[in-house]
Amino acid sequence: MDTNQIIQQIQVSGIRRFDEAISDVPNVIKLTVGEPDLPTPEHVKKAGIQAIRDDWTHYSPLMGFSALQRAASQYFHQKYGLNYAPSEIIATVGATEAVATSLLTILNPGDSVLLPTPAYTSYEPIVQMAHANLIPIDTTNTGYKLTPAALQQVIQNHAGKPLKALILNYPTNPTGVTYTQAKLTALLAVIKRANLYVISDEIYSELTYEQPHIAFGTLYPEKTITINGLSKSHAMTGWRLGFIMAPQALINEMKKTHQYLVTSTSSISQAAGIEALTHGLDDGVKMRAIYQERRDYLVKRLSEIGINYVYPTGAFYIFAQVPTDFDGNSWQFATRLAQKAQIAVIPGSSFGASGEGWFRISYAASQSALRESMNRLALWRAQNQEK
Numbered sequence: 421m422d423t424n425q426i427i428q429q430i431q432v433s434g435i436r437r438f439d440e441a442i443s444d445v446p447n448v449i450k451l452t453v454g455e456p457d458l459p460t461p462e463h464v465k466k467a468g469i470q471a472i473r474d475d476w477t478h479y480s481p482l483m484g485f486s487a488l489q490r491a492a493s494q495y496f497h498q499k500y501g502l503n504y505a506p507s508e509i510i511a512t513v514g515a516t517e518a519v520a521t522s523l524l525t526i527l528n529p530g531d532s533v534l535l536p537t538p539a540y541t542s543y544e545p546i547v548q549m550a551h552a553n554l555i556p557i558d559t560t561n562t563g564y565k566l567t568p569a570a571l572q573q574v575i576q577n578h579a580g581k582p583l584k585a586l587i588l589n590y591p592t593n594p595t596g597v598t599y600t601q602a603k604l605t606a607l608l609a610v611i612k613r614a615n616l617y618v619i620s621d622e623i624y625s626e627l628t629y630e631q632p633h634i635a636f637g638t639l640y641p642e643k644t645i646t647i648n649g650l651s652k653s654h655a656m657t658g659w660r661l662g663f664i665m666a667p668q669a670l671i672n673e674m675k676k677t678h679q680y681l682v683t684s685t686s687s688i689s690q691a692a693g694i695e696a697l698t699h700g701l702d703d704g705v706k707m708r709a710i711y712q713e714r715r716d717y718l719v720k721r722l723s724e725i726g727i728n729y730v731y732p733t734g735a736f737y738i739f740a741q742v743p744t745d746f747d748g749n750s751w752q753f754a755t756r757l758a759q760k761a762q763i764a765v766i767p768g769s770s771f772g773a774s775g776e777g778w779f780r781i782s783y784a785a786s787q788s789a790l791r792e793s794m795n796r797l798a799l800w801r802a803q804n805q806e807k
């Protein structure tokens with residue numbers, strides 16, 4: 421086929437492929453996609469409806485309505501102490517476009533980007549599209565967190581190569597781990613020495629259960645590109661509204677990438693976003709309490725069933741280990757689990773080679789679905805200790 425070779429080699433993400441593959445299994449409980457099951461808050465929906473009535477249905481300025489930039493500037497300052505001027509914020513088509521615009525703007529062909537793994541699936545394809553190289557840093561032996569020593573080691577191993585950026589994502593998809601201020605500060609020393617950009621994907625910042633979220637942009641404002649959005653904090657995945665926040669000179673460059681990729685994000689979503697950011701400061705806090713209850717329930721049940729997991733302190737995922745008595749890889753395990761126990765989870769290999777042997781449970785699902793899925797898992801394990 422005479423099409424772009426990089427695109428030919430990229431696949432639709434393992435999350436989507438697996439989700440589609442098991443969709444036909446009758447009566448399956450889906451704990452797959454990372455999508456809040458909770459509704460968008462009523463006041464935010466009303467603002468969207470009102471925007472349509474008021475004919476807010478045309479192009480917006482490229483970077484978003486100035487009222488939205490102002491609202492985002494204030495919200496992220498109040499929430500996390502970030503200091504971005506309204507002009508340093510671009511409203512994007514979800515955090516997904518924010519990732520793409522950031523990487524496509526800073527990377528030259530041949531540059532290298534560091535990524536702690538297992539990791540969310542969107543980063544690598546964009547790095548490839550930019551003709552750059554992704555260097556994974558396996559975190560399986562360090563509690564699924566990047567350590568200064570591991571980072572230093574990888575930097576040394578690639579001395580002389582054009583190392584451009586480190587992608588951080590915390591709370592982390594797929595493991596649910598997050599970082600304390602002390603851990604981030606220790607990483608920062610290494611990052612600064614190597615003069616790396618940090619692309620900090622903080623889309624789960626409202627969902628931390630044991631400690632406050634520390635925004636990387638408060639520690640390293642000069643070279644951090646902060647990515648956030650309303651998909652998870654306000655259950656607004658379908659509205660497609662995210663943000664890139666960065667120093668002005670970088671934003672001026674990103675504005676061009678953003679224009680030629682998407683022009684601007686939906687005007688209606690922006691109106692809803694202004695409402696969410698100005699009157700919905702506590703929306704995410706209420707949702708957090710619900711997710712936390714579910715997390716507590718799941719870790720208890722998994723422990724009882726005898727499944728190992730990484731203790732999650734954020735996001736709405738649990739990364740659990742394929743039982744050692746199962747003879748097969750994580751894709752085969754997840755397929756078997758869907759077919760035999762009617763529970764759908766994501767194979768760990770979807771998050772990179774270092775995720776093999778594990779699987780991801782999303783608890784963005786109702787309490788009754790979680791209860792039923794754990795009952796099914798317990799029964800299946802009891803009946804069928806795989807040989």
Ligand code: PLP
Pocket residue numbers: 454513514515516517540589593621623649650651657660661662
């Ligand atoms: N970044 C991470 C780490 C995610 O898990 C997701 C969605 O699951 C996204 C970005 C994409 O977010 P959005 O729906 O706002 O594009």
